[in-house]
Amino acid sequence: MPVKITATITVLIAFVLGLAVLMNYAKFERTFNGLMQSRLAFLVQDLRDTLEFGLDLGLDPAAMANTAAILTREAAHDPHILSISVFNEQGHILYQYQSKLLDPHPVTPLTPAWLETVLQTASKTPQHISDPETLMVGIPLINNFGRTVGGLILRYDRSFHDQELQQTLFNLIRAALLILIAASLVALLSVWLLFRSTRRELRQVRIALEDFLENQQRPASPHAGDSVLAALEVAAEQKSREFQQRLILANRILRLEQRLAGQAPHGSERQHEGV
Amino acid sequence: MTVSSRFTRLFTLTLSLIIAALAGISLYAALALERSLIPQLDQKMLTMGLTVNAKLDRALRYGIPLERLPGVADFFGTVLAADPDLAYLVLTRRDGTVLYQYGTSLPKPEQLADATAATLKMLPASQGAASADSAKEPWPIQALTARPLGDFYNLALPVGSGEAVAGVLHIGADAGFVIQKIQEILFDIATVFVIATLVAFELLLLIVHHYLITPINRLEMVLSHIADGNLSHTLPVSRDETGWLARLLNQLVERLNAAHQQILRQAASLQSATPVAANRLSTSLAQLWRGFTLAPEGRPAPYQLADLFGARVATFLFIFAVELSQSFLPLYARVYATDLSDSPTPLLISLPLTVFTLTAALSMPLAGWRFERAGSSRTFTEGALLMTLGLAGTGLAWDFYGLLVWRVLTAAGYAFMYVACQSYVVAHAPPQKQASSGALFVSGLMAATICGPAIGGILADHIGYTATFGCAAILAACAGLMAFRLLSAEPMPAPPPRRPVRGGVVRAMTGNGRFMLLMLFAAIPAKLLLNGFLFFLVPLTLSEFGDSRSEIGRVAMLYGLAALFLGPVFARLADRFALHGLLVGAGGLLAGIGLIPVFFFPTTTGVLAGVLLLGIGQAMSISSQLALVTRIGRAPIEQFGQGPVLGSYRLIERLGGASGPLVAAGLAAVFGYPGAITITGLLGVVTATLFSVSFLILGIEPEPDDELSPIAS
Numbered sequence: 003m004p005v006k007i008t009a010t011i012t013v014l015i016a017f018v019l020g021l022a023v024l025m026n027y028a029k030f031e032r033t034f035n036g037l038m039q040s041r042l043a044f045l046v047q048d049l050r051d052t053l054e055f056g057l058d059l060g061l062d063p064a065a066m067a068n069t070a071a072i073l074t075r076e077a078a079h080d081p082h083i084l085s086i087s088v089f090n091e092q093g094h095i096l097y098q099y100q101s102k103l104l105d106p107h108p109v110t111p112l113t114p115a116w117l118e119t120v121l122q123t124a125s126k127t128p129q130h131i132s133d134p135e136t137l138m139v140g141i142p143l144i145n146n147f148g149r150t151v152g153g154l155i156l157r158y159d160r161s162f163h164d165q166e167l168q169q170t171l172f173n174l175i176r177a178a179l180l181i182l183i184a185a186s187l188v189a190l191l192s193v194w195l196l197f198r199s200t201r202r203e204l205r206q207v208r209i210a211l212e213d214f215l216e217n218q219q220r221p222a223s224p225h226a227g228d229s230v231l232a233a234l235e236v237a238a239e240q241k242s243r244e245f246q247q248r249l250i251l252a253n254r255i256l257r258l259e260q261r262l263a264g265q266a267p268h269g270s271e272r273q274h275e276g277v
Numbered sequence: 278m279t280v281s282s283r284f285t286r287l288f289t290l291t292l293s294l295i296i297a298a299l300a301g302i303s304l305y306a307a308l309a310l311e312r313s314l315i316p317q318l319d320q321k322m323l324t325m326g327l328t329v330n331a332k333l334d335r336a337l338r339y340g341i342p343l344e345r346l347p348g349v350a351d352f353f354g355t356v357l358a359a360d361p362d363l364a365y366l367v368l369t370r371r372d373g374t375v376l377y378q379y380g381t382s383l384p385k386p387e388q389l390a391d392a393t394a395a396t397l398k399m400l401p402a403s404q405g406a407a408s409a410d411s412a413k414e415p416w417p418i419q420a421l422t423a424r425p426l427g428d429f430y431n432l433a434l435p436v437g438s439g440e441a442v443a444g445v446l447h448i449g450a451d452a453g454f455v456i457q458k459i460q461e462i463l464f465d466i467a468t469v470f471v472i473a474t475l476v477a478f479e480l481l482l483l484i485v486h487h488y489l490i491t492p493i494n495r496l497e498m499v500l501s502h503i504a505d506g507n508l509s510h511t512l513p514v515s516r517d518e519t520g521w522l523a524r525l526l527n528q529l530v531e532r533l534n535a536a537h538q539q540i541l542r543q544a545a546s547l548q549s550a551t552p553v554a555a556n557r558l559s560t561s562l563a564q565l566w567r568g569f570t571l572a573p574e575g576r577p578a579p580y581q582l583a584d585l586f587g588a589r590v591a592t593f594l595f596i597f598a599v600e601l602s603q604s605f606l607p608l609y610a611r612v613y614a615t616d617l618s619d620s621p622t623p624l625l626i627s628l629p630l631t632v633f634t635l636t637a638a639l640s641m642p643l644a645g646w647r648f649e650r651a652g653s654s655r656t657f658t659e660g661a662l663l664m665t666l667g668l669a670g671t672g673l674a675w676d677f678y679g680l681l682v683w684r685v686l687t688a689a690g691y692a693f694m695y696v697a698c699q700s701y702v703v704a705h706a707p708p709q710k711q712a713s714s715g716a717l718f719v720s721g722l723m724a725a726t727i728c729g730p731a732i733g734g735i736l737a738d739h740i741g742y743t744a745t746f747g748c749a750a751i752l753a754a755c756a757g758l759m760a761f762r763l764l765s766a767e768p769m770p771a772p773p774p775r776r777p778v779r780g781g782v783v784r785a786m787t788g789n790g791r792f793m794l795l796m797l798f799a800a801i802p803a804k805l806l807l808n809g810f811l812f813f814l815v816p817l818t819l820s821e822f823g824d825s826r827s828e829i830g831r832v833a834m835l836y837g838l839a840a841l842f843l844g845p846v847f848a849r850l851a852d853r854f855a856l857h858g859l860l861v862g863a864g865g866l867l868a869g870i871g872l873i874p875v876f877f878f879p880t881t882t883g884v885l886a887g888v889l890l891l892g893i894g895q896a897m898s899i900s901s902q903l904a905l906v907t908r909i910g911r912a913p914i915e916q917f918g919q920g921p922v923l924g925s926y927r928l929i930e931r932l933g934g935a936s937g938p939l940v941a942a943g944l945a946a947v948f949g950y951p952g953a954i955t956i957t958g959l960l961g962v963v964t965a966t967l968f969s970v971s972f973l974i975l976g977i978e979p980e981p982d983d984e985l986s987p988i989a990s
Contacts, residue, residue: 003488003489003517003518006484006488007287007481007484007485007488010480010481010484011290011291011294011477011481013480014291014295014473014476014477014480015294015295015298017473017476018295018298018299018469018470018473019298019299019302021469021732021735022298022299022302022303022306022466022469023302023306024739024740025462025465025466025469025735025739026302026303026306026310026459026462028738028739029310029458029459029461029462030306030309030310030313030314030458033310033314033458034313034314034317036362037314037317037318037321037362038317038321040321040360040362041317041320041321041324041325044321044324044325044328044359044360045324045328047359048328079323079324079327080320080324166313169313170309170310170313173309174302174305174306174309177301177302177305177306177309178302181298181301181302181305182298185294185297185298188294189290189291189294192290193287193290196283196286196287196290197283197489200283200489200493201518204518204519204521204522205518207522208518208521208522208525211522211525211526211529212525214529215525215528215529215532230497231493231496231497231500234497234500234501234504235500237500237501237503237504238500238501238503238504238526240504241503241504241505241506242503242529242533245506245508245533245569246533246536248565248566248569249533249536249537249540251565252540252561252562252565253540255558255561255562255565256540256543256544256547256558259547259551259554259555259557259558260543260547262551262554263547263550263551263554
């Protein structure tokens, strides 16, 4: 029984810890994503402001000679930036910074759908998209006549982001498991102590009953204790003994009648007295 | 130590462990999150600081001194407005004097001066003062990190170009950033604790009863039977201490019965040889067996005790399953309704809820019929199967019509499980414990009403609708398995004596004027408010106010809390002082009044107050309504029995309640959600007033000289 009660308590604590881990992790994920997205959005907006300054002067996006340098300078803020691409309204890449880390494996090309998403954005709010490898932040470039003339997309290394999330989830689960193990041990010990007297009572009654079953001729058991159960056991034992006496009597009467009827041999009476 | 004090200690121990576990994981989460989030915050501050710095730097390159830069504070304001995570931006001179600053809260000037001095000290000598060779020694700006500064994390970046640093830009975030984020989930953690407490209570009650109290009671009963000379019962044998004892007792009982049978057989063999002797023997033996009851044919029957706590936990589980989606069902329905129409009407959104309540009400008689034929375990299991399928299907519904079909299936399962549990308790409760056994069932139901919406809201927020319905389906299946295990060993209840058909009861009750007044002005409005306001309008209104599903669930939970804790108090008061009529009227008024202010104060707090007052009002009126039904319907109860009369009352009440979402949706289409809540409240107030006035005039029971009530006549 202590094991079953402890198992129930363990399941309850596991349920509580599971929910707590879920909520804390969800909060962490949201905060972490929020911090990262707002940082990348700020970078992209600053880049956009810089590029739009050139557009406001009447320059064609393709003709802005210092764009590559600007991209490189901005990318230097964070080594996890994989690429920054500037494209025109047809979706053709005009300038692209690519991290040196990617040299052996160039970053996968931007799909037309992503470019379209950025170009069709009416607001100046950065758009966040992601794929299994990268997190992307895109924003349209709008000239001073309010026309979208292109856009820019920053791609960020997702492995770093995912690794941080996984590590935190792993840490939370590990902590929850350790707490669960500790709580289960405390529960097992406490439940064992709490129900010790019940077990003792039951054991005493069991010993008394075993004793009675093995040696039915002896007087009422002294082991049974003073609980309600023990008192009932003593009463039941006495009644059983009384019934056994009656069985013995019944046996004797039966033998007697059999003898009178000539069915049973002399001396068989003793054999049937035991129950 | 008594069993109840041992249970109290066990419950306290469990709660302490739950609190310790929650505190432990929350503390660890705070530390772990701080460890992971602070570097991110740091990096963000650096990115933003460098960008701002670059702009200031450009001005310096054009030869404009920092002191003469126009609109810097406004620029800082624009940057901060775009990012709520940051607290301030401050630009200081080299001597630490503040030049420009902007922020919701700011560090003290002397703290900024110290931070400025510390930053300048860290710089290479060539950058700190005028130097001709600055380009040779690059400034390790990427290595700069935020440091604690009073109540903030402060990142200090030198501003300067070329030969000298002209000032320091300070960018700050609240030091309690991570703690604030953790605090945002404290309400959720508290909700989890409340739910865990209720679940712990239910499960421990079941475990202690199933493995300790019931086996010991059984042992005591069989021992007491033996002590009284009844040797006709054995005990079920389990694998624990009570099982050992049961085995020994069975051995004793079987041995005594076998010895008895042996004597009877030998006596029977004498019968054929010498009938006279056999008759004499038979008389002697009959005298010897007097005072003892032996098992028929020497085969003792297992002694069974109905597991009412098993029924309670099964009730708790299946109500929990169905309530899990209560806080977001209208929001979920809206998603599907949007497929049919871009801006779905409230009437369309209310359909799944209406279909559910209507099907549940109409399936109850069918479930009652099934219970009478198949018994509680089978009826419950069939219900569990229907509900599991219904909930899983609801989560995976392909369109709005599919959703309606799955809700019908869920509602039918709900009706089967509800009737199976309720009828099991009624059939197996000892006659002197009918009321307390009924309360056992209702408490399990109310506890689940508290847990379901709150936990459902949290789950829907974090794992989505489909997974939450999946959890609900698993819970329903668990309830089915539990009922199959706990209720299956029980004997079938004796078939009730045949009574006149329900139509007769309904006719008799609807012909009773007082009964009709009670139904029209108290029972139906109460269900209408519950289904229309709590289950339909609250989720949609709070969602319109921008509350998350967790918050909606927490608000809905208040209703159950009020009903669970205040219901028994009001029931006792009503019984003690015979206040049933007064409490029904006052409860209805309170429930209605609570909803009226929502139109004038359309806030979450307004809705929350409405839910709380609805809970208190219904806690006052629900049990008193039942007492009134038994008093008003005394004559039909004598004629048809209490079950059919109360069954008819429940049926009419539920059918009326099914109109709740439709009425609320109709009102919402015209007046908007807050307006609909207020009008629903007004409707509650009007019906409660009519009820009070009617019963003040008529009285609850007819006067001795008043054979027919005025309305019925």
